[in-house]
Amino acid sequence: EVQLVESGGGLVQPGGSLRLSCAASGFTFSSYWMSWVRQAPGKGLEWVANIKEDGSQKFYVDSVKGRFTVSRDNAKNSLYLQMNSLRAEDTAVYYCARYSGDDSFQYWGQGTLVTVSS
Amino acid sequence: DIQMTQSPSTLSASVGDRVTITCRASQSISGWLAWYQQKPGKAPQVLIYKASRLGTGVPSRFSGSGSGTEFTLTISSLQPDDFASYYCQQYISYPLTIGGGTKVEIK
Numbered sequence: 001e002v003q004l005v006e007s008g009g010g011l012v013q014p015g016g017s018l019r020l021s022c023a024a025s026g027f028t029f030s031s032y033w034m035s036w037v038r039q040a041p042g043k044g045l046e047w048v049a050n051i052k053e054d055g056s057q058k059f060y061v062d063s064v065k066g067r068f069t070v071s072r073d074n075a076k077n078s079l080y081l082q083m084n085s086l087r088a089e090d091t092a093v094y095y096c097a098r099y100s101g102d103d104s105f106q107y108w109g110q111g112t113l114v115t116v117s118s
Numbered sequence: 119d120i121q122m123t124q125s126p127s128t129l130s131a132s133v134g135d136r137v138t139i140t141c142r143a144s145q146s147i148s149g150w151l152a153w154y155q156q157k158p159g160k161a162p163q164v165l166i167y168k169a170s171r172l173g174t175g176v177p178s179r180f181s182g183s184g185s186g187t188e189f190t191l192t193i194s195s196l197q198p199d200d201f202a203s204y205y206c207q208q209y210i211s212y213p214l215t216i217g218g219g220t221k222v223e224i225k
Binding site: 035037044045046047050059060061062095101102103104105106108109110111 | 213
C-alpha cells in the first residue's frame with residue numbers, strides 16, 4: 001500500500017524558515033517524480049514543486065522560486081521542502097504527492113499545515 | 119502559463135442527478151488532464167487521468183471526456199458520497215496548473 005506521510009508544519013513568523021518532510025513507503029520511491037501541492041485555507045489547490053526521480057531536475061511555481069527548495073533522499077525514501085523567507089500568503093496545507101507524466105498526482109499524503117503569522 | 123477555468127464554481131444537485139462539470143484550458147493540452155475529488159479536511163483523490171481514464175478503484179459512474187481545450191467530468195447518477203469539491207489539472211507543461219474547483223452541494 002502506497003503511503004505518504006508529511007511532517008514539519010507549524011507556526012512560523014513572516015521571514016522565517018521551515019522544512020517539510022514526506023516519508024514514502026509501499027512503492028519504489030527512487031522510480032518516481034515527486035511533488036508538493038498546497039491549499040490555502042478555504043481556497044483551491046496550487047502546485048508548488050516537482051522533482052525528478054534522481055533529483056536532477058526540479059520545477060517550481062513562480063511564486064516560490066528563489067525561496068523554496070525541493071529535494072529528496074532516495075536512500076531514506078524521503079522528500080523535502082525547504083521554505084525560506086516565508087510570507088503570510090504561504091499559509092496553507094502542504095501535500096506531498098507521487099507524480100507521473102502518465103497519471104499525474106496518483107497518490108497524496110494527508111497534508112501538513114504551515115501557518116505564517118506574527 | 120496555461121490557465122484552467124472550471125464551471126460552474128458551485129453546483130446544487132440531488133441524489134440520482136446526472137452532473138456535468140466543465141474545464142477549459144487557455145491553450146491546447148491534448149488529453150493531459152486529470153480530475154480530482156476532495157472532501158472537507160481530506161487530501162484530494164484522482165478520479166480521471168489522461169482526460170478519460172478511470173483511476174484505480176473509482177466507481178464507473180464517473181467519466182471524463184474531451185481533448186484540446188474543452189473537457190467534462192460527468193457523474194451519471196449522483197450518490198451521497200459524491201458531495202465534494204472537484205478540480206481539473208493540466209500536466210502537459212510546467213507550471214502544472216489546477217482549476218479553481220467546483221463544489222457539488224446537496225440541493
